[in-house]
Amino acid sequence: SQQGEEDPQALSIQEGENATMNCSYKTSINNLQWYRQNSGRGLVHLILIRSNEREKHSGRLRVTLDTSKKSSSLLITASRAADTASYFCATDAGRKETSGSRLTFGEGTQLTVNP
């Protein structure tokens, strides 16, 4: 069964708009990660947020984590057509010293950014 569940399943926006994707999970985690997958390609790591962090930024990406609600959100600001891809959250419920031991992926959000 999937640990993380993304919402929405699909999102279509115009270039320049912001895109927000949400992820909910069920068990305690060590960290939560977001990955991107272009059609026909492998997954690419975007950002990792640890259980003791609440917010993290990387370029146009902003990730928040609310462990009390077991949820995370990924915000892409000023979206571009090149941001069109599937975005997955992945939870790491392993021990800190073995973080990355077993990532469980959600089903993903398909983002389409229209030029």
Next chain:
Amino acid sequence: DARVTQTPRHKVTEMGQEVTMRCQPILGHNTVFWYRQTMMQGLELLAYFRNRAPLDDSGMPKDRFSAEMPDATLATLKIQPSEPRDSAVYFCASGFPGGSGSKAGELFFGEGSRLTVL
């Protein structure tokens, strides 16, 4: 740039045939994962290795799937005999769990092997 390399990228075979997929993890990474991706099931963890030792292969159908890591530069996933329901994209990923730095725990994925079993 260091990358995970998977071969073949595409494979079409007939039911009952043996299929072997290969993966070269990033040098220095001590953990290797095999994932399978389908439209219906999403990304499923099949097996993973730490320092070449299998740690968990509970996600793998044991009767037909086998995963090995004969050396630090090669991981293999074998299906024998293959069935149409095995059609999927198989991803290999490597990482260094427990490493230092802000990205410790990050996985690096290969481009995948797309398998079609007729």
